[in-house]
Amino acid sequence: MSILLNILKGRTEYLVVLFSLFLVLMILISLSMGYIHIPMLDIISILYGKISGNLHILENTSETYLTVIFDVRLPRILTCAIVGAALAVSGGLFQGILLNPLADPYTLGVSAGAAFGASIAILLNLSAAFVSVPAFAFTGACTTLFLVMFLSYSSKNPSLSLSSNNLILSGIIVAAILSAGISFLKFIANEQVSVIIFWLMGSFASKTWTDFFAVLIFLMIGLFISMFFARDLNLISLGAKSATSLGVDLKKVTIILLVTGSMLAAICVSVSGIIGFVGLLVPHTVRFITGPDNRKLLPISMLAGAFLLLFADTITRAVLPHEIPIGVLTALTGGPVFCWIFKKNRFK
Amino acid sequence: MKLNLHDIFFAYDSDIIIQNISCSFASGNFYSIIGPNGSGKTTLLDLISGFLNPGNGHIDIDETPVLSLSKKEISKKIALVSQDYAINFPFRVKDVVMMGRHPYIPRFSHPCGSDVEKVDKMMQICGIYHLSDRKINELSGGERQRCVFARALCQDTPILLLDEAFSNMDINHTLQMLRLVKRSVKEKNKLVISVFHDLNLASSWSDELLMMKKGGIKAFGNSQDVLTQQTIKDVFNVASIVEFNEHAQAKQVYYPSI
Numbered sequence: 001m002s003i004l005l006n007i008l009k010g011r012t013e014y015l016v017v018l019f020s021l022f023l024v025l026m027i028l029i030s031l032s033m034g035y036i037h038i039p040m041l042d043i044i045s046i047l048y049g050k051i052s053g054n055l056h057i058l059e060n061t062s063e064t065y066l067t068v069i070f071d072v073r074l075p076r077i078l079t080c081a082i083v084g085a086a087l088a089v090s091g092g093l094f095q096g097i098l099l100n101p102l103a104d105p106y107t108l109g110v111s112a113g114a115a116f117g118a119s120i121a122i123l124l125n126l127s128a129a130f131v132s133v134p135a136f137a138f139t140g141a142c143t144t145l146f147l148v149m150f151l152s153y154s155s156k157n158p159s160l161s162l163s164s165n166n167l168i169l170s171g172i173i174v175a176a177i178l179s180a181g182i183s184f185l186k187f188i189a190n191e192q193v194s195v196i197i198f199w200l201m202g203s204f205a206s207k208t209w210t211d212f213f214a215v216l217i218f219l220m221i222g223l224f225i226s227m228f229f230a231r232d233l234n235l236i237s238l239g240a241k242s243a244t245s246l247g248v249d250l251k252k253v254t255i256i257l258l259v260t261g262s263m264l265a266a267i268c269v270s271v272s273g274i275i276g277f278v279g280l281l282v283p284h285t286v287r288f289i290t291g292p293d294n295r296k297l298l299p300i301s302m303l304a305g306a307f308l309l310l311f312a313d314t315i316t317r318a319v320l321p322h323e324i325p326i327g328v329l330t331a332l333t334g335g336p337v338f339c340w341i342f343k344k345n346r347f348k
Numbered sequence: 349m350k351l352n353l354h355d356i357f358f359a360y361d362s363d364i365i366i367q368n369i370s371c372s373f374a375s376g377n378f379y380s381i382i383g384p385n386g387s388g389k390t391t392l393l394d395l396i397s398g399f400l401n402p403g404n405g406h407i408d409i410d411e412t413p414v415l416s417l418s419k420k421e422i423s424k425k426i427a428l429v430s431q432d433y434a435i436n437f438p439f440r441v442k443d444v445v446m447m448g449r450h451p452y453i454p455r456f457s458h459p460c461g462s463d464v465e466k467v468d469k470m471m472q473i474c475g476i477y478h479l480s481d482r483k484i485n486e487l488s489g490g491e492r493q494r495c496v497f498a499r500a501l502c503q504d505t506p507i508l509l510l511d512e513a514f515s516n517m518d519i520n521h522t523l524q525m526l527r528l529v530k531r532s533v534k535e536k537n538k539l540v541i542s543v544f545h546d547l548n549l550a551s552s553w554s555d556e557l558l559m560m561k562k563g564g565i566k567a568f569g570n571s572q573d574v575l576t577q578q579t580i581k582d583v584f585n586v587a588s589i590v591e592f593n594e595h596a597q598a599k600q601v602y603y604p605s606i
Contacts, residue, residue, distance in 0.1 A: 099436045156360060235447055239432030244399045247423030247451040292437035
């Protein structure tokens, strides 16, 4: 096992192939599982027929299978995978910018902002106009980010402006105010309170192709920007002065990557509610395999995040007798795993 | 190459850190900045390296204002060994030293053969080659400082700024690094400005001393003129005996042990 790990270390290409295979396999397994079991061979031939445009194959398969795969399971599965991927990339970015391997996409209060926005939309019963809950969540997340950046920015003192400590402190303050706000909204919500609570716990039930493509666009742009600045992000971990003296425009890179990471987190929260621990656990664990170089860490984290969240969602959707909210499941399983990793590695 | 400071002023709100500093530094010389804690030594280096912008006045390299250059252009002219050498992530030593080549490696491309050669050479010179696969956050303070030193040398700049770059090194490594720096000043015509706390090392290794007090220049010139009982009393508020030492071939400062 350790020999295998050593071979994989430093070979990004192999890792990308390996994790992609895992992910594809997971998608196929997940497609076959559920209330109606669909045999693996049928799935492969249906997907092959659809992709190659060979309609003969599709004519021979049952209408139910087609509906279940393309209208129900595939949108949910792909949305789940892409959200996992985006959360993991976002977490990796935050860990890099905040110089803290224990940071996550929600450290700056983006989740609280999104939750606050969503709660308002639910409370005012705007969900009739179908995009409004995600749109409000997204607006809430962005507003929070800019408030946090405003609080921790100073044009006079570049060594403290947008520094890790200032960002984290501002994030905690803003999140604390927002969560009190959410409590207040729940208090005045009466019978709507359960809707708010369920939304906050996160779910991939009845996700559509629109959700998938929305996150996909954000992830593609976000990944490109992250990879563009990945080497600068490596240098930021040397400290503000050293990074600047090596030619990194610290202010520009920090702001761009903060906005990128937060936008990724914001779109995920808007689509699927608050799903914890993926953004923390995945980049943190992947770092043990790839090392801290963000050029390897970010793409591998993306694949691992997609795999992990899809695995969790498949369990709650198809294995457990009752579907439990995905956010609860990831926190209940991810939390203890993280405790174990933390205790094992932090005191070496 | 000539580095000129014109009437530099810098303050954080109402806290004045640097005022009325005008001086020039020429390549082929090793300069040392000495002065008590809080006298503005590090801030002066930060201003020269372009990390801080002066509130007033300007700095130029051969008539080109530093502020008109991009960060990348500055990084090809000025390297800095700063005091922030704590690194949170487990990068390997050779990766950290390779970061010194960052200004020369285009985006999305890998270091070329000459970059790798340069990194290997600098790690050998700084005596950290045997550590090249170790993780930077597992090294001692002095070893880490030598890595940062090697990184700055890889930047291959005509100007090198050292901010207490020897503070955690043992005397053997301190002297090795000083010899290395001195040689590059004389042979490659580099310009080195180093902040020192050890007055005797500063005196015996540098060509000129810049003594600072409360954000201004108290004295600037060769150690013969700058280091006197009077200036040391004025600036550091300690009694001392200053005399020429045959072995060091420079003035040395001795302090009474009571």
